[in-house]
Amino acid sequence: MERRMPVATHWGSFVAVVDSGRLVRIEPAPDDPAPSPIGPGMVTAADDAARVLRPAVRKGWLDGLPRTGDRARGADAFVEVGWDEALGLVGGELRRVRERYGDAAVFGGSYGWASAGAFHSAQGQLQRFLALGGGYTDSRNTYSTAALEVVLPHVIGGHPWSYQSRMPMWDEIAEHAELVVAFGGLALKNSQINPGGLARHRTRDLQRRCRDAGVRFVNVSPIRSDTADFLDAEWLPVVPNTDTAAMLGIAHTMLVNGWHDEDFLRRCCTGFDRFADYLLGGADGVPKDAAWAARITGLDRAALTGLARRLTERRSVVMVNYAVQRADHGEQPIWMSVVLAAMAGSMGRPGGGWGAGYATMDATGVAPGRPPVASVPAVPNPVPDFIPVARIADTLLHPGRTIDYDGRRLTLPELRLVYWCGGNPFHHHQDLHRLARAWQAPDTVVVHEAWWNTSAKFADIVLPVATGLEREDFAAGFSDPHLTAMPKVREPAGESRTDHRIFAELAERLGYGTEFTESRTESEWVRHLYEQTRSALGEAAALPDYDEFRRRGGAPLPPLTGPFPGGFAELRADPAAHPLPTPSGRIEVFSAEIDSFGYDDCAGHPTWYEPAEWLGGERAGRFPLHLVSNQPASRLHSQYDNGGHSLDSKIRGREPVTINPLDAAARGIADGAVVRVFNDRGGCLAGAILSDEVMPGVVRLSTGAWWDPDQPGLSGTLDRHGNPNVLTADRPCSRLSQGPSALSALVEVEPHGEPLPDVRAFAPPEIER
Template sequence: MVERRISVATHWGSYVAVVDSGRLVRVEPRGDDPAPSPIGPGMVTAADDSARVLRPAVRKGWLDGLPRVHDTARGADAFVEVSWDDALTLVSDELRRVRSQHSDSAVFGGSYGWASAGGFHNAQGQLQRFLALGGGYTDSCNTYSTAALEVVLPHVIGGHPWSYQSRMPMWDEIAESCELVVAFGGLALKNSQINSGGLARHRTRDLQRQCREAGVRFVNVSPLRSDTAGFLDAEWLPVVPHTDTAAMLGIAHTMLVNEWHDEDFLRRCCVGFDRFASYLLGELDGVPKDAAWAAGITGIGRDVLCDLARRLTTRRSLIMVNYAVQRADHGEQPIWMSVVLAAMTGSMGRPGGGWGAGYATMDATGVARGRPSVAAVPKVPNPVPDFIPVARIADTLLHPGRTIDYDGRRLTLPELRLIYWCGGNPFHHHQDLHRLTRAWQAPDTVVVHEAWWNATAKFADIVLPVATSLERDDFAAGFSDPHLVAMPKAREPAGESRTDHDIFRGLAARLGYEQEFTESRSEIEWVRHLYEQTRAELGVEASLPGFDDFWRSSTVELPASTGPFPGDFGALRSDPRRFPLPTPSGRIEIFSEVIDSFGYDDCAGHPKWYAPVEWLRADLAGRFPLHLLSNQPASRLHSQYDNGGHSLSSKILGREPVTMNPGDAASRGIESGMVVRLYNDRGSCLAGAVLSEDVMPGVVQLSTGAWWDPVRPGLSGTMDRHGNPNVLTADRPCSRLSQGPSALSTLVDVERYDDPLPDVLAFTPPPLEQ
């Protein structure tokens, strides 16, 4: 046995891959990572499992020109394996046909997903460069994770949607100067396993420990006690799911009537507080938003809310808001209101205090304010101006020509005839999978690049097998992580797999623009070029080694980003005239004239409480009395490596675990380890029961990312065998402002499943013919 050890980088950290004779033997954590994720070692199980797509495959019904009904429907059909030459000819010919008979906008290239780490082999970047050079495509905007936040924050504090991450306190500042952290939606440490684009080493856990050791007190406002690490010894305030805005309003009212609020900051650095205060006091609708009112909505006691208001204004405090609170009906409101509440406390713009969002959702968030720019595959301007909000793909397929509101604009949904999906899994991210299945039958052709036969591949017409991040040369540059990590190929691609770039090179050659696409560089030449370009742009002060030395050393550190960071709240506090925010007023917009001018009935000019469509106080709770929280998993990144060893080890009788309060379980005759059925009017799924007091009564928690496994694919309402919560969630925009997803506003019920258990087939390929 001659083992080779190769540096690898992933979204969940950097590792050493051990390979023998082309076989992945194990994946080991790096010795300098203080908190390595267990997802990495689990990659071995999936590397060569039976779910790998090994050859190009075409859906039999599509190949035979049959209508998409019954056994020939997408998702239920067999596939025919073909040669690469035939597959590339089919795809290039279909692209030509759709563009000539319909339009360039009929091609959808808004392919959404995390893809895998690596600066050059970024799946969506490669796809969109290829499609733009070919004439253009319809794109998508925003993310499933933070769509409401991305749209509302530029109105409230100005700047790029993600600029807030460089403007909020870092963990070291919190440890040094903060006394009280109130985390709406919690600080689930499991989420900090990941970092978009890669990560040299995990730091969030130890930085949180430093905060606690420094005496910082934490309050976890969440339906889940486990949303903060045990070592934080956080005070848990169980809250009725997605009533965070009401809780904040009750706290704000208490501050206002007791004159505890920071009147000076609100006057000098904000606009519109007087109009918001009228709403808060009930002068407009006769309903004061006081602590007693909030208690009746949130389930948090009136005295608890009043005490929290006092502590927030008498200590250096930080309002944290997690992304989960905005993936719900009216998701803009808790984001907007959290900024307002922070502005009232007296800590906004002071060291370690004020406001921040998304802490612990990625490891580098709150660790570093950013990193210098790293060269990436050059973007090509898209000749097609059409786009859709990312969560409106099913609406677009079902209702082309319909107009929708979006951030003050009226968008006409285009008619999409060809979907090209690369580096993502819509049958994980999207809500109401039965509705998506109906919509997915509409286009003429669906082309997918995939390494495994997941639901997205099974619902495609042409599946092209792609190499994984272990099977190609690249380098990683993670979000805000000040490192570059070399990613030399650990092994050859499985079967006939090719890289995304090589697939697009072959297609571009057939379509007449190969040289424009590749710029006459091989893949390793591209990797070298991008690294050396980064080195040159950073200048001599960066002192980065040449590419060959970098490739041998595996990791180099980038110079720290020192700013200045536009929109800094400390500078605003010191002199709002000299350091205005990039908003229309130059200040924090507690009341936004712009949003108010849109006239939306579900998003007014200042933050308000809107009752969700589905929540525990709704009439529908009489039929479905449990609130489903479909949060991020601890055992994988979204749906990535659900077939990996770590994710598989978390299953119960092959199903995704669902956690519920023991009282709710006892009333239904459910015991830990049983298989249960979750259901509502949209669908049902099986899961394995876990009982825990960490989940408040009336709530169940089922993580996203279990590969969808419908009993009868294509049949509306058919049961999922594996535990995918998106058969239950509603495909409903959170508001007309952002059109973001509202997955976490979902009511269900749960029952024992005593019938014979169906086999889980999520990891079984479809029938394949030669």
């Protein structure tokens, strides 16, 4: 008999249909107005050939090959072992490395989205386990928004993510705004997701409400489809990586025409005079006017001038997407977008001003936040060392090297044991051939994985873990005012165990099992965290008890209302009474603190720096196409690339690459052909889609295709499947943030021809049983 059970994922809530313990299908939740197609595709992956069913150890590591300088990771066979032996090997390595090299030699900065669930947070479980065992080297910031996270606290103050409650929500924009200018666009596909879970998708309908209310949209992006068709957005196809120059040209036009909000800049901002001198060319003799910006950005001078006029005449919102800051000098478009909004006159007025990351997930701009929800308790890390998240390859290749980071000098530690749980570094890191070389450096790499993806194939010890369908929990999404029950839909595949059970057994072997589990079972932990949340929220939330919550399948949380700390409306009304948490108490158009760092790639005010790779540079002579490696529509990052929806999007088994028809014709590329995308860092195969939704000179190859090197272990070898990070540069945004610069990459494309190599991304490695 079929049973129907709620399922919570990062891409929404669904209903799982199970028959005699077998997952039959996954259906959208009936009250979700815009369900993601990723959910039903999960069925395909649940029991596919790529599932890791038993603990496995790399053959060379198990046979005792030298553990430093061994080059076989990624190419070696594996040997399946029992859980007792596997846990003994992991526990023994943790003891050995800590005793010989110290706790900082253990890297626990495991990064990734993992799966939804308040208790079964992969990183939370890992870091609690490692902290109780003595500590670990951690990572800081995210691949998504590292530049933003570092620069915004200097500019507007507060926690790096506090801006999300300080910017106008979509319903405010619909009621009060007249114009939205979106740098980097508002790709609706990105709003499928929400970290932690999502009850129902609301971004599409909220955007439609804005358009129905008469709000006009301008999409400043190299990709026309970065706004939904129903928005009827004006498209300004900007040369990638030149958003800062476009904003400077608009700002110069405002300034010289006297259109800027002088009162707000004088009362609520600091350092505008220094920035104005730069705009006018006082610092370098180059006025940053619309003509100057047009030469750099490829935009029409009249379009820039007209946009300056419209931003100041109408209640407007300047939006900037996360993508524009994942580039050389990625701090600059974020900083400059705040300054542009401050100049335009709508900052701090209802429905107007500035915001970042709209439509990046179904949370930003939807609600300003949600009440706190209990999760696996964190333990203070005894090791103070950390690395910027995108500098993992540098750390492995160059231990002892010092780097700048946000006014500090960091010494990169020597990492001997890498413990990765709930993420896929061979998806999100740049220049995968360089990462593969760096990944050979540590003595041991331990990975928890449900599937034989690239990270598992590059590990020494692989421990099979249960998926979100195979354990009990409850979900609470970012800013989503709803809790969703997560019953165990099916038994774990093979010998898979939950992350918590693995760490609990390891902690018991290492002498701190009780401290880790607090003598609770997993089910007791989930109930405890829910009841802890219920108690903390009190009568206002009126949450049912846990058993009733599970019967209902979920429960709403009370919405948060403002005013929120650091609000721009309060700043505009009375900056003395409501200062921002910045050194001046105001928006820092010029930051004396950043200026004091003396960085040659990040001055004290927004500045145009020529990217290392862009269509206006010398390198474009060799590689004349700019690669946009944006987020995919068919999966979450690399999650469920083996799911049905992602597999259906492939072209002859390869990730699709979108090429403008003019560029395709010049290269003899037909629609649906398999092409080689390459530069001097690497190359990959992809399936061509010809479309004028990308501007000439630009190709789009989304991230997340599992890396499939033609000759594993050979640096520079062709990727059969279409992972763009064989092409991107492992180069920091700047010395301020050390964030990734994936969107500063140039490539060339050519037809591949026949025969085509088979795609092996979803095949397990050679396994000896």
